[in-house]
Amino acid sequence: MTIVVGYIPRPEGLAAVDLAIVEAERRGERLVVVNTGHHGDYAHANFAAPQDLDALDAQLTERGIDHEVRQPTRGLAPADELLDIATEVDARLIVIGLRRRSPLGKLITGSTAQQVLLDATCDVLAVKAPV
Template identity: 60%
Template sequence: MSDPATIVVGYVPTPEGLAAVEYAVTQAQRDDARLVVVNSGVRGYDSDPAFASAADLDALATRLTDLGVAHEIRQAAQAISPAEEILQAATDVGADLIVIGLRRRSPVGKLFLGSSSQQVILDAACPVVAVKRPD
């Protein structure tokens, strides 16, 4: 019998971050997979808007428990980038999939992904799904 799949999802308290979590939850439920949620501010700054509050993380943990999704929530306080946090978590847990959220971009901005998204996509050792927020 093999171990259940593990999905790592990058989470920030934004519509894009929530869309990534929703996609990851759906996949975890479908595959009976374990979910590892990773949140970090830019370079570990807890004053960064990407750094989720304790209330946000508690609400997310309660929701995942209520849905019956095995999970772990990591909130990094180290001084590395969000992409590095996601990639490190994926390595630590032997992730089978990484899910990240993408924000909408202008036509010129579409030529370039965000630096964190691009780093995760290029450096991940497993498949990566990039999710846009719903309209």
Template identity: 60%
Template structure:
């Protein structure tokens, strides 16, 4: 069972799928869940930076699910992968959950994506979730 789970969240179908999976895993094992949302490379006007209402809704959803949690929206300007990896190291995560997009074979070869960096550099297991 997992005791510390970190999930990278963005307000997209992939981000929602990652959050849902992380919540289910946290509930099963009474794990603490850390939700990380940040703008793309310091751009907090970017749509990947969740609104205050979205963050409040996540906080309420987790509280209603009786999941111990914290929701972070770092504003350091670092890329999302670095923020997710930093949170994973800080809390001693034993699992990181991320959402991934479907990609063409060429897109899989030529990518500098957040998901790829997290998969390669995470200090723990990583669960990559596709949107349904």
């Protein structure tokens, strides 16, 4: 089985990866790490630098976790990328990080987490970044 985790180089993304690693080790499952741009903006801070992805790949390899790191550039919304990849790999679990947003902020820009929670066909585990 496979776990898909949404990764961005911010505290909530790191918290999601940390929890996904724990789950992958506990369950003995494959891990697919997904990092996307912000609605097709690959200059956005959410789009990880190659050295960040290389470090993550090395960490997972060192821990002996069967894994794959993906950085799709199809221009889709992050939630759509996560959901598509989860379907493609027949994921049992999606892990996402949460950040605090005001209700107005969610209304104006939408919520990736909300879309994943509502549209996923598998379990979703949401984690908050430590304060």
